[in-house]
Amino acid sequence: MSTLTQLTLAEARDQLKAREITSQELTEAHIAAIEASDLNAFITVTADTACQGAAQADDAIAEGRAGPLAGIPIGVKDLFCTKGIRTTAGSRILGTFVPPYESTVTANLWAAGAVLLGKLNLDEFAMGSSNETSAFGPVTNPYGEGLVPGGSSGGSAAAVAAHLCIAATGTDTGGSIRQPAALTGTVGLKPTYGRCSRWGIVAFASSLDQAGPITRTVRDGAIMLTHMASVDEKDSTSVDRPVPDYEGALENGVRGKRIGIPREYRVDPMPPALEALWQKGEGWLRDAGAEIVPVSLPHTKYALPAYYIVAPAEASSNLARYDGVRYGLRVGADDMVGLYEATRAAGFGDEVKRRILIGTYVLSAGYYDAYYLRAQKVRTLIKRDFESVFDAGVDALLTPTTPGPAFAKGANLDPVEMYLNDVFTVPVNMAGLPGISVPAGRSDDDLPLGLQLIGRPFDEEGLMPLARVLEEAASQPV
């Protein structure tokens, strides 16, 4: 493996700036790594435009007009629209879609000088926890040929873990950044709802979707978020508040911070490796000067069932646009309804169909109150649980990210078993909070496990030094 692909984003940035390396050699090293890889992490590789972008970045650096991410080669989840570059959402129905516009998050990254290596594989429409629902085939976890990388940002997590790109974008609706990060030993950051613009990101569940980075270090995640976040006229839910210096926030100490340990996050049976990891995390934060306090979030167990009403309901509405008329796949028929039905039957995979049908059912006449309205009320209670803990002076929460490590491909989990992967991450989306998964240890089978920190709304800054404490402690030799 080239030493250039070993660099973190921060190291590459500093060496580019000092002109110790060039973006062209850095980018070419990553393209060579992608070409040599058999993980199926990328759906589309944009090698030629990457090399051109790298050459331009080198010129900009030489001329002293380089942006803060100039020449850094990154991957983009294939859910972000990229102008003139195929964007599939991992679905047959968008298999040949070439957007004539750019998502705001990626536009921000290009404005900062980053270079696109290609579009990363994902579960179809970001619906899945194993990357196996992609119409472009499953992604392999670099920790084992037979293992899934998690999902839905499975290509992003696998590519970052395998050093195919320096950093990647992901999206997180119920855990789709944090769960694959945990399963691949990478750092996954889901910002507060509204921190990043959703404009130009293929919509799944609009009240839950949020973009964020997957990186190999906490510092790199901080740098990426700084250049992804923005208020955006084109997304009225993006929030108008300044983007802080997240990298600078790494230096803020954790002494005196109060860290809550929610007792409801103890699953039954609790795997011993997971329990041990969680306690180690508590110890690391305590040793760094934080105070550990037990807390209760009584409605935790209802987050997942409420999610599986709210998310499919919103998805069924969002995915109504794929009608075979304006863009995407069309399967011909004699009449309009026949065209819609045949197109959508051929274009969507099984998991997407399941969710559209569930969503259509819970929104249909006579069932709306019993399902959707009730779920939105439960969501209020879930949010209140977090608010009362934060109001009581707790600064952040520490939990495991997932119930277990990466599992085998083709495990044929039934839908509900698959959904349980997100039991610790979904409540964070339901409440709109920021969360970060940090690699913190290994399972009995020596596979990566992550710990999750959950913060107050828009306190990504507060999570940064805590995440770094976990990262540093976990990387120390035992």
Place this chain on the structure above:
Amino acid sequence: MSVDIETVRRVAHLARIKVDDAEAARLTGELNEILGFVEQLNEVSVEGVAPMTSAVETALRRRTDAVTDGNAPENILSNAPDKDDGFFLVPKVVE
């Protein structure tokens, strides 16, 4: 609550997704499993609780009521599966 195969067919039609008999039968089982899982929400007392309408308390911003985009028919039609003379083509909808 559970669904029967007729309900699954009706919902699939509402969602404009064609399902054959085997698929409808499989989906009936899967949807019932998911509906069984979400049933536990009935244990929660939601008396007097307002439904959540936005994840983050925020007032919607107003933007200037002005045209900021447009005049791009080629872009709009660039991904159309079937088009002619600046229009999307679809099967005949009016007899």
